Amino acid sequence: MIKRNLGDRILVSFFWISGLFILLVLVAILAYLIWRGGAFINIDFLLGSPEGYPLGSEGGILPAIKGTLWLILLALIFSIIPGLATAVYLSEYGRNKRLTEAVNVLVQSMMGIPSIVVGLFVYALCVVRLGWGISLLAGGVALGLMVFPVIVVSSRNALLAVDDNYRLVARALGVSESYIFWRVILPRAVPGILAGILLALGYAAGATAPIMVTATAIIASSSGVLLEPVMALPYHLYILFNEHMSLDNAYATALVLVLMLVFINALALWLHSIQERNNA
Amino acid sequence: MQSPLKRKFRERFFAAAVSTIAALSSLLLIAIVFFIFQESLPVWSNVGVLKFLSGANWRPVVVPPELGIAPMLVSTMWVALGALVIAAPLGFGCAIFMAEFAPAWLAAVIRPVLNMLTGIPSVVYGFLGAAVLVKFFEVTFDLASGESLFAASLVLAIMVLPFIVSNSEVALRAVPDEYRYAGLSLGVSKPYFVLHILVPMARRGMLGAMVLGFGRAMGETMAVLMLAGNTLLVPTSWFSKGEPLPALIALELGSATPGTPHYQALFAAGLVLLVLVIMVNLLMNIFLRRVQSGVNKF
The missing domain is CATH 1.20.5 (Single alpha-helices involved in coiled-coils or other helix-helix interfaces)
Incomplete structure (x- = not known):
C-alpha cells in the first residue's frame, strides 16, 4: 500500500513538473532575451541602418524590419483570397463529400510541407525559371504558399463554428444562400478569420528557411522594389550570429522578433476568444 | 431592388x-x-x-559527381527521433497534467503559453540553442565545438513539445466521462485511472500527436542548420555531427548552378524529404480521423 502511494506520488509529481516545465521554457526564453538584448534596443537600433565593419556589426535594423513588413504584406496578398475562397468552399459549398474530404486532406498535408521545400519550389519556379532572381516578390510567393493552408484551416474552422441554427432560421425565412453567407454567417466568423490571418502573419514573419533561398540578402535597402533582394529580421538574426558579426545585436534582434510575435499571437488568441464567445 | x-x-x-x-x-x-x-x-x-x-x-561538383544522401537521411531520422524521445514523455506528461491534474486556472495559463511557444520563430530557437546550449556543452565537456545531433534534438524537442501537448490533450479530453466515473467508483486511485484507463483509451490520438511532432521535427530547417554541426559524414552516435536534409538544401541551393547534377540532386533530396513528411502526415490523418469518429477504440 505504501509502495503504491509512493509510485503514485512520483507519477503525479512528474505530471506537475512537465506541466510547469512548459511555463518555465517561455519565461526563461523571454527573460534571457530581455537580459541579454534589452539594453541594446533603443530608437537608434530600431530606426537605424546597419553600420560598422563588417556591415551589420553595428548600427540598427530598420531595413530588416521594413523587409519583413514587405514580405508579410506580399504573403498576405497572395494567400488571403485563395485561402478564404477555399475555406468558404469547404464550409458552405462542399456538398460533394468526397471532394471536400480530398481538399481537406490536401490542405492538411500542405500544412505539413517543410518550409525549406516551399523555398525549393519557389526557387526553381520563380527565381530560376521565371528569372525573377533572389527577390522580394519570390519571397512573398514562398511565404504566401507557406501560410495559405493556415488561413484555409483557421477560416474554415471559424465558419464551421457558427451555430447552424442561424442558417436554418434564415433559410426558413426564405433568404437567399448568398445573403445568408454574407450577412449572417460571415459577420459571426470575422473574429476567428482575423485571428487566423494574424496567426499566418506571425508565421510568415518568423519564417527563415523559405526566404533565405528566395528573397534575402545580407545587406539591402528593402525599399519595396519587387525584383530586388531584401533584408528580413529572422535572416538578419541568423547572419548576425552565424557570421559572428555581433552577439549583442543578435540578442537585440531576437528580442525584437520575439516580442513582435508574442504580441501578434496574443492578439490572435484574444480574437479567437471573442469568436468563441460569439458562438457559445 | x-x-x-x-x-x-x-x-x-x-x-x-x-x-x-x-x-x-x-x-x-x-x-x-x-x-x-x-x-x-x-x-x-x-x-x-x-x-x-x-x-x-x-x-556533387566533382566529375563525375557522387550523389548519395545516406548521411543526411540518417541525420534527419536521428535528429527527429531523438527529439521525439525527449519530447514525448514530457509532452504526454504535460497533456495528462492539463487534462486531469491542473487546477482550471493553471491549465488556462498553460494553453496560451503553448500558443506563444509555437509562435516563436525557429531561428530564435536555433540561435538560443547555439548561443547558450552549444556554448554550455563546449565549456562543460571541454569540446572544440559543441554542435551535435543531440544539441539539435534537444532544441527540436522544445519546438515540437507544444504540438504534442495540445494534440494529446485533445485526445485525452475526448475520452467519455463514463469511463472516469466507472473507474473512480471502483475505487482506483487517480494515477491508476490515468495509466490504465485514460491513456489506453486515448492511445491513438496521442500516437497521432507524436507522429505530428515527428513530421515537424524532420522538416525543421533553422534549428538543425545552426545546431547539428553540418558535416557530410554518416553519424555514428547521437553525439556526432550531421547534416539533416533541410540544412543541406538551405546551405547548398544558392551555390548550385541550375541544370547541373548538383542542382538536380538538391531537388531530389527535397523530394525525398517531402515524400517522407507527406507519408507521416497521411499516417497521422488516419490516426486522428479515428479519434474524431467517436470513442478511441482499442
Missing part, C-alpha cells in the same frame, strides 16, 4: 468562383510535388533511387 434573375446569376457566379479557386488551390500541393519531381528527374534516371538513398558520398 435588383431583379431576381440578376441575383440568381450573382449567386451562381460566386459559387462557381469559390469552387474554382478551391479546386485550383488544392492542386497546389500536387503542383509542388510534380514540379520538384520534374526538376530532380535526371537524378532518378542517372543515379537510381536506391543508390541515391543509400550512397554514403556527397560530392
Whole structure:
C-alpha cells in the first residue's frame, strides 16, 4: 500500500513538473532575451541602418524590419483570397463529400510541407525559371504558399463554428444562400478569420528557411522594389550570429522578433476568444 | 431592388468562383510535388533511387559527381527521433497534467503559453540553442565545438513539445466521462485511472500527436542548420555531427548552378524529404480521423 502511494506520488509529481516545465521554457526564453538584448534596443537600433565593419556589426535594423513588413504584406496578398475562397468552399459549398474530404486532406498535408521545400519550389519556379532572381516578390510567393493552408484551416474552422441554427432560421425565412453567407454567417466568423490571418502573419514573419533561398540578402535597402533582394529580421538574426558579426545585436534582434510575435499571437488568441464567445 | 434573375446569376457566379479557386488551390500541393519531381528527374534516371538513398558520398561538383544522401537521411531520422524521445514523455506528461491534474486556472495559463511557444520563430530557437546550449556543452565537456545531433534534438524537442501537448490533450479530453466515473467508483486511485484507463483509451490520438511532432521535427530547417554541426559524414552516435536534409538544401541551393547534377540532386533530396513528411502526415490523418469518429477504440 505504501509502495503504491509512493509510485503514485512520483507519477503525479512528474505530471506537475512537465506541466510547469512548459511555463518555465517561455519565461526563461523571454527573460534571457530581455537580459541579454534589452539594453541594446533603443530608437537608434530600431530606426537605424546597419553600420560598422563588417556591415551589420553595428548600427540598427530598420531595413530588416521594413523587409519583413514587405514580405508579410506580399504573403498576405497572395494567400488571403485563395485561402478564404477555399475555406468558404469547404464550409458552405462542399456538398460533394468526397471532394471536400480530398481538399481537406490536401490542405492538411500542405500544412505539413517543410518550409525549406516551399523555398525549393519557389526557387526553381520563380527565381530560376521565371528569372525573377533572389527577390522580394519570390519571397512573398514562398511565404504566401507557406501560410495559405493556415488561413484555409483557421477560416474554415471559424465558419464551421457558427451555430447552424442561424442558417436554418434564415433559410426558413426564405433568404437567399448568398445573403445568408454574407450577412449572417460571415459577420459571426470575422473574429476567428482575423485571428487566423494574424496567426499566418506571425508565421510568415518568423519564417527563415523559405526566404533565405528566395528573397534575402545580407545587406539591402528593402525599399519595396519587387525584383530586388531584401533584408528580413529572422535572416538578419541568423547572419548576425552565424557570421559572428555581433552577439549583442543578435540578442537585440531576437528580442525584437520575439516580442513582435508574442504580441501578434496574443492578439490572435484574444480574437479567437471573442469568436468563441460569439458562438457559445 | 435588383431583379431576381440578376441575383440568381450573382449567386451562381460566386459559387462557381469559390469552387474554382478551391479546386485550383488544392492542386497546389500536387503542383509542388510534380514540379520538384520534374526538376530532380535526371537524378532518378542517372543515379537510381536506391543508390541515391543509400550512397554514403556527397560530392556533387566533382566529375563525375557522387550523389548519395545516406548521411543526411540518417541525420534527419536521428535528429527527429531523438527529439521525439525527449519530447514525448514530457509532452504526454504535460497533456495528462492539463487534462486531469491542473487546477482550471493553471491549465488556462498553460494553453496560451503553448500558443506563444509555437509562435516563436525557429531561428530564435536555433540561435538560443547555439548561443547558450552549444556554448554550455563546449565549456562543460571541454569540446572544440559543441554542435551535435543531440544539441539539435534537444532544441527540436522544445519546438515540437507544444504540438504534442495540445494534440494529446485533445485526445485525452475526448475520452467519455463514463469511463472516469466507472473507474473512480471502483475505487482506483487517480494515477491508476490515468495509466490504465485514460491513456489506453486515448492511445491513438496521442500516437497521432507524436507522429505530428515527428513530421515537424524532420522538416525543421533553422534549428538543425545552426545546431547539428553540418558535416557530410554518416553519424555514428547521437553525439556526432550531421547534416539533416533541410540544412543541406538551405546551405547548398544558392551555390548550385541550375541544370547541373548538383542542382538536380538538391531537388531530389527535397523530394525525398517531402515524400517522407507527406507519408507521416497521411499516417497521422488516419490516426486522428479515428479519434474524431467517436470513442478511441482499442
